[in-house]
Amino acid sequence: MRTSLSDLLATGRVLLADGATGTNYFAAGLESGEPPEFWTVDHPERVKLLHQQFVDAGADIILTNTFGCNPHRLKLHKAQDRTYELAKGAAQLAREVADSSPRPVVVAGSVGPTGELFEPLGALTHDAAVASFAEEIRGLLAGGADVAWIETMSSAEEVHAAATAAIQEGMPYVATCSFDTAGRTMMGMMPNQLAEVLAVEPVAPLAQGANCGVGAPDILVTVLEMQGANVPIVSKGNCGVPQFVGTEIVYSGTPELMSKYAALAVDAGARIVGGCCGTTPEHLAAMRASIDVHTAGDRPTIDSIVAEVGPLTNAAPSLGGSERRSRRSRGE
Numbered sequence: 001m002r003t004s005l006s007d008l009l010a011t012g013r014v015l016l017a018d019g020a021t022g023t024n025y026f027a028a029g030l031e032s033g034e035p036p037e038f039w040t041v042d043h044p045e046r047v048k049l050l051h052q053q054f055v056d057a058g059a060d061i062i063l064t065n066t067f068g069c070n071p072h073r074l075k076l077h078k079a080q081d082r083t084y085e086l087a088k089g090a091a092q093l094a095r096e097v098a099d100s101s102p103r104p105v106v107v108a109g110s111v112g113p114t115g116e117l118f119e120p121l122g123a124l125t126h127d128a129a130v131a132s133f134a135e136e137i138r139g140l141l142a143g144g145a146d147v148a149w150i151e152t153m154s155s156a157e158e159v160h161a162a163a164t165a166a167i168q169e170g171m172p173y174v175a176t177c178s179f180d181t182a183g184r185t186m187m188g189m190m191p192n193q194l195a196e197v198l199a200v201e202p203v204a205p206l207a208q209g210a211n212c213g214v215g216a217p218d219i220l221v222t223v224l225e226m227q228g229a230n231v232p233i234v235s236k237g238n239c240g241v242p243q244f245v246g247t248e249i250v251y252s253g254t255p256e257l258m259s260k261y262a263a264l265a266v267d268a269g270a271r272i273v274g275g276c277c278g279t280t281p282e283h284l285a286a287m288r289a290s291i292d293v294h295t296a297g298d299r300p301t302i303d304s305i306v307a308e309v310g311p312l313t314n315a316a317p318s319l320g321g322s323e324r325r326s327r328r329s330r331g332e
Helices: 005-010 024-026 036-044 044-057 073-076 080-099 126-143 154-170 191-199 216-225 255-268 281-293 300-308 322-329
Strands: 061-063 108-113 145-153 173-177 207-212 233-237 242-245 248-253 270-277
Touching: 005 108, 005 173, 024 036, 024 044, 036 044, 036 080, 036 145, 036 248, 036 300, 044 080, 044 270, 061 080, 061 145, 073 080, 073 126, 080 126, 126 255, 126 281, 145 154, 145 207, 154 173, 154 191, 173 191, 173 233, 191 207, 191 216, 207 216, 207 270, 216 233, 216 255, 216 300, 233 242, 255 281, 270 281
Parallel strands: 061 108, 108 145, 145 173, 173 207, 207 233, 233 270
Antiparallel strands: 242 248
């Protein structure tokens, strides 16, 4: 059933975004070093199956298999000329699943970072970044995506370039950053600065927020830091923290933990809640159940977050220095 993110947000419901793409693909046979985007052509049935599993688990929003589908990332696999093709194909697969659902499901075109540094730290210019993102977004739009889902960004320059490309192509957009470095993004942006970055855009995002990072407790603190944003907030956190079990990386989060995380995210102010790395359809189903029965509670505190879902890896930048961060990481 075709819908738009604006229409779903207008219902006033808390929306559930899907879970992980890459880590679920690894469980399904993706090899290390193999770009997930190639599965759109090589294994479309596996791509559609994961989308379907997330829809069956209750997702209102499914993200396309295009996180690294920009020329700068694809050139690592000598596939930069396939950007439009792969983006369009991925959106078409997600569109087929969404359209077959008896309830409204939004197809969000995943737009991840280029992996390059902007001038003067690197060689990437604003115009080159806009052109890169625009090529991907044109493919997503042609394939039937409803919204550009700009995610895991770390610099204001890259958020701006991706937003510029979406606006240029006439596509509504969402923007989220990964605040995974001592409560900041890798390039130093703090959670409360994202709204300032987006305020200069001629077209506002439909939502803004955080994704990925270092686990449920930390992203919840990030969401608390975003209060005051004038658009709905997104919280799409990792399923616990990655750990090595033998030679495999396993995420520590259980369905029960992600269920608690979802409820806390709602109380923290998130209107769109989802999972990132490590989040399986089973985890997402637990989150759906939690959201559906949740009664609004008090805004969580750091102490209540730690009590419910475990210790922070980092302290929020405005909440103390290395001593507090160390104490929180020990659960003190």
